[in-house]
Amino acid sequence: MTSGDVFCQRCGNLIMSGKTQTEVLRVINENRLDELRDQLMICPQCRREMFSLSLIGSDLKKVSKVPYVPKRRSEDIRPLKMDSRTGAEVFKSECFICNSGCDATVWVKDGEVVKVEGDPSSPVTKGVLCAKGLASKQILYHPKRIKHPMERIGERGEGKWRSISWDEALDLITNRFKEIENIYGQDSIVLAQGTSRGWTACFSRFTNAWGKQRTGPGVAQCALPRISASLLVTGSPVMECPDYEYTNCMLVWGTNPPATWPVKAMSMMQARARGARLIVIDPILSETASKADIWLKLRPGTDAALGLGMLNVIISEGLFDKGFVDKWCLGFEELTRRAKEYPLERAEEITWVPKEVIAKAARLYATTKPASITQALALDQNGDTISTGLCTAMLAAITGNIDTPGGNIIPPHLPVLGGLIDSDHVLKERCLSKERHEKRLGGKEYPLLAGEACVTFPTAHNFTLWKAILTGEPYPVRAMYCHGNNMAIAYPNSRMVTEALRSLDFFVVADLFMTPTVEIADIVLPAASWMERSIATENIQVSYNNVHLQQKVVELDGCWTDYKILIELAKRLGFGEFMFRNEEEYRDHILKPSGMTWQEFKEKGIISVPLTFYKYEPNGFNTQSGKVELSIQKLMDLASDPLPTYREPSESPVSTPEVAKEYPLILTTGAREPVFRHSELRNVPLLREIWPNPMVKLNPQTAGDLGINEGDLVMVETPRGSMTAKAWIRPDIDPRVVQVPTHWWGDSNANLITDNEKCAPLTGSAQLRCQLCRISRGRF
Amino acid sequence: MPDKILMVDIDQCIGCYTCEIACKQENEMGTGPRWCRVLRVGPREIQGELLLDIFPTLCIHCDNPTCVYFCPVGAIARREDGIVLIDKEQCTGCGVCVYGCPYGAILMDEEENIAGKCSLCASRIDYGLEPSCVQHCIGGALQFITEEEFVRISQGTHMTGTSKVRYVSSKWKLAL
Numbered sequence: 001m002t003s004g005d006v007f008c009q010r011c012g013n014l015i016m017s018g019k020t021q022t023e024v025l026r027v028i029n030e031n032r033l034d035e036l037r038d039q040l041m042i043c044p045q046c047r048r049e050m051f052s053l054s055l056i057g058s059d060l061k062k063v064s065k066v067p068y069v070p071k072r073r074s075e076d077i078r079p080l081k082m083d084s085r086t087g088a089e090v091f092k093s094e095c096f097i098c099n100s101g102c103d104a105t106v107w108v109k110d111g112e113v114v115k116v117e118g119d120p121s122s123p124v125t126k127g128v129l130c131a132k133g134l135a136s137k138q139i140l141y142h143p144k145r146i147k148h149p150m151e152r153i154g155e156r157g158e159g160k161w162r163s164i165s166w167d168e169a170l171d172l173i174t175n176r177f178k179e180i181e182n183i184y185g186q187d188s189i190v191l192a193q194g195t196s197r198g199w200t201a202c203f204s205r206f207t208n209a210w211g212k213q214r215t216g217p218g219v220a221q222c223a224l225p226r227i228s229a230s231l232l233v234t235g236s237p238v239m240e241c242p243d244y245e246y247t248n249c250m251l252v253w254g255t256n257p258p259a260t261w262p263v264k265a266m267s268m269m270q271a272r273a274r275g276a277r278l279i280v281i282d283p284i285l286s287e288t289a290s291k292a293d294i295w296l297k298l299r300p301g302t303d304a305a306l307g308l309g310m311l312n313v314i315i316s317e318g319l320f321d322k323g324f325v326d327k328w329c330l331g332f333e334e335l336t337r338r339a340k341e342y343p344l345e346r347a348e349e350i351t352w353v354p355k356e357v358i359a360k361a362a363r364l365y366a367t368t369k370p371a372s373i374t375q376a377l378a379l380d381q382n383g384d385t386i387s388t389g390l391c392t393a394m395l396a397a398i399t400g401n402i403d404t405p406g407g408n409i410i411p412p413h414l415p416v417l418g419g420l421i422d423s424d425h426v427l428k429e430r431c432l433s434k435e436r437h438e439k440r441l442g443g444k445e446y447p448l449l450a451g452e453a454c455v456t457f458p459t460a461h462n463f464t465l466w467k468a469i470l471t472g473e474p475y476p477v478r479a480m481y482c483h484g485n486n487m488a489i490a491y492p493n494s495r496m497v498t499e500a501l502r503s504l505d506f507f508v509v510a511d512l513f514m515t516p517t518v519e520i521a522d523i524v525l526p527a528a529s530w531m532e533r534s535i536a537t538e539n540i541q542v543s544y545n546n547v548h549l550q551q552k553v554v555e556l557d558g559c560w561t562d563y564k565i566l567i568e569l570a571k572r573l574g575f576g577e578f579m580f581r582n583e584e585e586y587r588d589h590i591l592k593p594s595g596m597t598w599q600e601f602k603e604k605g606i607i608s609v610p611l612t613f614y615k616y617e618p619n620g621f622n623t624q625s626g627k628v629e630l631s632i633q634k635l636m637d638l639a640s641d642p643l644p645t646y647r648e649p650s651e652s653p654v655s656t657p658e659v660a661k662e663y664p665l666i667l668t669t670g671a672r673e674p675v676f677r678h679s680e681l682r683n684v685p686l687l688r689e690i691w692p693n694p695m696v697k698l699n700p701q702t703a704g705d706l707g708i709n710e711g712d713l714v715m716v717e718t719p720r721g722s723m724t725a726k727a728w729i730r731p732d733i734d735p736r737v738v739q740v741p742t743h744w745w746g747d748s749n750a751n752l753i754t755d756n757e758k759c760a761p762l763t764g765s766a767q768l769r770c771q772l773c774r775i776s777r778g779r780f
Numbered sequence: 781m782p783d784k785i786l787m788v789d790i791d792q793c794i795g796c797y798t799c800e801i802a803c804k805q806e807n808e809m810g811t812g813p814r815w816c817r818v819l820r821v822g823p824r825e826i827q828g829e830l831l832l833d834i835f836p837t838l839c840i841h842c843d844n845p846t847c848v849y850f851c852p853v854g855a856i857a858r859r860e861d862g863i864v865l866i867d868k869e870q871c872t873g874c875g876v877c878v879y880g881c882p883y884g885a886i887l888m889d890e891e892e893n894i895a896g897k898c899s900l901c902a903s904r905i906d907y908g909l910e911p912s913c914v915q916h917c918i919g920g921a922l923q924f925i926t927e928e929e930f931v932r933i934s935q936g937t938h939m940t941g942t943s944k945v946r947y948v949s950s951k952w953k954l955a956l
Contacts, residue, residue: 023874024876027852030852031876043884045884047883048819048884051882051884052819053821115805116805117916118915130798131797131798131800134798134801258795258918259796262918263918265919266919266920269794269919269920270920273792273920284823285822285832288794290832290833291794674795674796685811686804730822730824731830732823
């Protein structure tokens with residue numbers, strides 16, 4: 001600081017140095033701009049904020065909605081052309097920064113990507129692309145991208161590497177894997193797959209062709225439980241596909257689409273603008289909740305009790321669709337009896353949501369036709385994930401909102417292989433033998449995780465896997481091949497995961513950047529980002545009736561596409577004949593049902609099938625009985641409760657009062673920042689500028705009791721360890737709850753303090769949304 | 781074709797920050813000045829109700845821009861269609877306009893020592909496209925529409941000013 005520096009009178013930040021001030025004053029004096037002097041003392045940022053505050057005023061009451069012009073798909077823009085304004089070539093492709101798979105256009109000039117934009121000709125996105133997608137170029141040309149295969153030369157994790165050729169790398173991998181297989185047996189190698197990204201089906205095929213088990217893309221904590229539940233009730237993943245176009249009421253359960261599903265957020269905001277009602281279930285006032293008609297602020301992890309309470313209101317008040325229930329549902333009597341056990345008083349006691357609010361939400365959902373449910377991760381990370389999923393599916397079923405326009409629809413069958421629901425079927429015949437399937441780690445304890453209902457990603461149970469690595473029980477696991485998965489950060493109980501990974505004999509990782517997982521590896525393979533890949537994809541979670549085109553527009557020296565890596569690895573490992581000769585053959589293979597070749601599809605750009613409704617009418621539902629099952633036979637076969645029930649989280653003030661004495665606050669993790677995706681993108685300066693710090697959300701009362709001020713570093717502790725983040729004090733969160741950010745690297749990683757041992761039954765999901773913690777001001 | 785205006789509908793903003801990155805990409809900017817900036821107000825408690833307001837702020841391209849008046853070298857001008865532009869070539873980097881703007885819309889680029897602000901993607905508009913932030917806006921908070929459409933949508937009640945960029949919100953009905 002030098003004398004004469006000017007600080008903002010409002011925020012205290014430095015506005016300008018003394019030298020600049022002299023210069024500005026000189027110009028002001030010379031030009032007689034006297035009226036400017038007053039404004040010199042407040043920084044532009046503060047002036048902007050003051051202007052904004054003056055806009056929204058202080059005595060706000062929501063009145064009527066301003067009419068809204070919905071975005072229209074513009075037909076005049078063709079997918080491939082020269083742009084005369086910038087002189088760039090424009091290519092149609094598909095963004096895979098997250099797994100929404102939004103149509104995008106990539107602008108290339110002199111062989112270099114200059115810009116990524118939305119695709120106005122897309123029937124799904126209508127030209128939008130989110131902040132993450134628009135920053136794709138920053139990922140593509142990031143200076144820290146891994147550009148060549150590397151072999152570890154120092155100690156594990158020391159960070160000393162030697163660049164090697166692809167040939168050398170593949171030979172090393174093949175030899176080591178074969179060695180380990182010979183010594184420890186077939187099951188000693190486990191594959192790890194990262195989040196679903198277009199190459200998921202190819203990886204499934206690789207897994208099956210090699211005959212290995214895998215730890216899937218974290219599915220026990222994401223998608224598998226809720227999709228399984230949906231399949232158990234209706235035989236289709238209906239709960240993933242709310243139809244926003246015709247809906248009049250949206251029940252949004254445990255998700256914040258503006259941060260996680262931008263395209264869904266777009267459709268929701270359009271529906272809301274034309275008058276659809278919005279009910280949001282979230283422990284904090286998220287962006288979605290701030291737009292809601294009814295916001296249910298529940299105790300984290302009590303979703304099933306809330307669902308049962310709502311079912312009870314709808315059944316006891318006779319608000320269900322009697323025609324649909326009589327004709328299409330089995331087990332309504334049993335469900336009625338079960339729901340009766342959850343009267344409003346009990347639901348309020350468990351969930352902390354006032355009973356009149358629960359009743360209001362249930363009535364609004366049941367009486368507004370048609371109504372849809374949007375659900376996501378929070379359902380997969382509590383004490384009884386399957387029950388929670390059953391509750392939402394049954395809410396949709398008894399109100400007659402299954403496969404109706406504006407309800408939750410059965411996604412049509414798309415003419416492409418390897419979608420979300422059948423990716424494991426790409427190569428059925430080489431799946432694990434029955435005997436080895438039964439040996440799947442955690443398969444006995446968690447049958448649904450092993451693919452009993454949802455066959456998409458039969459997966460090894462995380463905790464059981466780490467234990468097998470660390471102790472050799474039930475059998476030794478000594479090597480892993482990890483593809484696009486940052487396990488050391490993204491999986492619960494990072495300490496245990498890291499320890500297990502470090503103790504492996506051989507560990508190969510394919511990724512874009514030096515993540516904490518890559519740092520532990522023996523061999524690193526540089527993978528390609530989405531602009532370097534070509535494939536036809538479908539994603540029923542976002543685009544129900546379209547197959548989208550992803551085109552390679554550039555190639556970076558040294559980086560291989562995921563398909564190429566897997567195909568070449570398969571050739572070396574000796575099961576090449578079960579994979580494909582090259583990428584082209586794979587692309588043609590998955591397009592077979594459409595009767596098109598890759599070249600033809602590339603010309604066409606998109607395959608759309610008509611969206612139809614009431615598809616169950618002619619042949620019934622895809623369940624054993626052909627009907628919607630409200631009391632589920634399959635769960636009975638697994639010696640489990642066939643009806644939804646509420647199970648207190650394994651760690652809560654109710655179930656473990658003795659732990660709660662020392663760790664009095666409820667810890668909920670998993671809320672996403674709008675500009676990041678899982679553990680990625682913190683290294684993109686443009687995005688990090690917007691959200692520079694991990695923030696832990698606290699109630700003013702909680703903060704006040706502990707002497708914590710806004711922006712202070714806070715230490716969050718559980719019996720597993722501690723993490724730090726900055727305090728974000730806000731009145732919307734319950735004083736008994738603390739919400740921590742997820743997936744930041746280093747000391748701010750929430751998984752340093754999460755538990756992975758006490759899991760939900762049937763699916764083995766870690767209870768990430770509802771554990772116990774204590775907080776204190778960080779000691780630094 | 782009639783000139784269009786940019787409507788910012790606060791009710792529709794979902795705080796996804798897309799407009800910020802769209803702006804940075806279109807104008808080839810790195811970290812530093814953020815011409816389009818999303819502000820979050822809250823969550824806060826008002827009259828027992830919890831509220832969270834989020835909206836994008838950018839240059840509103842005033843009818844009588846003070847920055848034009850204050851610029852000592854005449855580098856800032858208002859086009860006929862209402863877009864206020866800074867001429868990079870003429871700007872001397874004195875920084876007076878930064879303090880002349882009552883809304884804090886003009887920001888200094890310290891590296892190049894010139895003042896910069898939202899140009900409403902003038903080059904895109906001249907080419908018949910929407911500004912980049914408008915094309916990519918997910919919630920539909922930013923809309924590039926004609927004066928007529930604007931009057932129909934805002935019903936003349938909840939809006940600010942007559943400039944090129946106008947904010948609307950259903951929340952203002954009581955306040956006004």
